[in-house]
Amino acid sequence: xxxxxxxxxxxxxxxxxxxxxxxxxxxxxxxxxxxxxxxxxxxxxxxxxxxxxxxxxxxxxxxxxxxxxxxxxxxxxxxxxxxxxxxxxxxxxxxxxxxxxxxxxxxxxxxxxxx
Amino acid sequence: xxxxxxxxxxxxxxxxxxxxxxxxxxxxxxxxxxxxxxxxxxxxxxxxxxxxxxxxxxxxxxxxxxxxxxxxxxxxxxxxxxxxxxxxxxxxxxxxxxxxxxxxxxxxxxx
Numbered sequence: 001x002x003x004x005x006x007x008x009x010x011x012x013x014x015x016x017x018x019x020x021x022x023x024x025x026x027x028x029x030x031x032x033x034x035x036x037x038x039x040x041x042x043x044x045x046x047x048x049x050x051x052x053x054x055x056x057x058x059x060x061x062x063x064x065x066x067x068x069x070x071x072x073x074x075x076x077x078x079x080x081x082x083x084x085x086x087x088x089x090x091x092x093x094x095x096x097x098x099x100x101x102x103x104x105x106x107x108x109x110x111x112x113x114x115x
Numbered sequence: 116x117x118x119x120x121x122x123x124x125x126x127x128x129x130x131x132x133x134x135x136x137x138x139x140x141x142x143x144x145x146x147x148x149x150x151x152x153x154x155x156x157x158x159x160x161x162x163x164x165x166x167x168x169x170x171x172x173x174x175x176x177x178x179x180x181x182x183x184x185x186x187x188x189x190x191x192x193x194x195x196x197x198x199x200x201x202x203x204x205x206x207x208x209x210x211x212x213x214x215x216x217x218x219x220x221x222x223x224x225x226x
Contacts, residue, residue: 035216042202103149108158
């Protein structure tokens with residue numbers, strides 16, 4: 001059971017370049033999400049999805065796009081990288097249940113540097 | 116006021132010590148609470164859920180005080196391997212049940 005698989009682990013981009021961070025889960029989770037983690041700021045939600053074909057914005061969506069064509073995959077696209085997007089990115093997934101005490105399962109993270 | 120607040124630490128304790136962390140949350144309608152552990156340069160991992168009645172998992176005890184809107188984590192008999200950052204996480208009772216993360220409390224256990 002692979003859990004949440006995130007690639008790449010590391011990436012360096014120049015300002016203005018675009019790229020896609022991949023995320024896949026094999027736990028049949030309905031909910032998938034992307035977070036960024038910056039020093040002193042905690043994890044902040046970028047985008048999330050509650051099922052295939054459904055996505056919505058989180059707290060810090062600007063500069064990022066997502067799509068959810070399948071239950072398993074939830075890629076995050078940086079349209080035109082900026083130095084402010086230098087961060088550690090985590091993909092996370094969980095079940096959606098009534099009452100929802102379902103915890104998040106995280107991928108290993110992607111360390112992105114934009115120069 | 117931050118939605119979830121934690122003392123960033125670091126808490127420096129010797130092996131075998133008991134240490135407690137608190138976390139406060141601002142949204143009284145929050146419905147689920149968790150403690151996650153994050154090792155340096157790794158992903159967060161669930162340590163334990165927090166229930167109103169309090170719950171224990173080995174050396175770890177979590178408590179929830181809804182009236183005062185705080186959550187605590189007690190670690191007994193600290194081990195070197197407990198050194199990590201502990202994240203307080205609150206699930207809000209909003210449309211998509213947003214999870215809000217605290218910035219974490221760093222624990223350093225020394226020999």
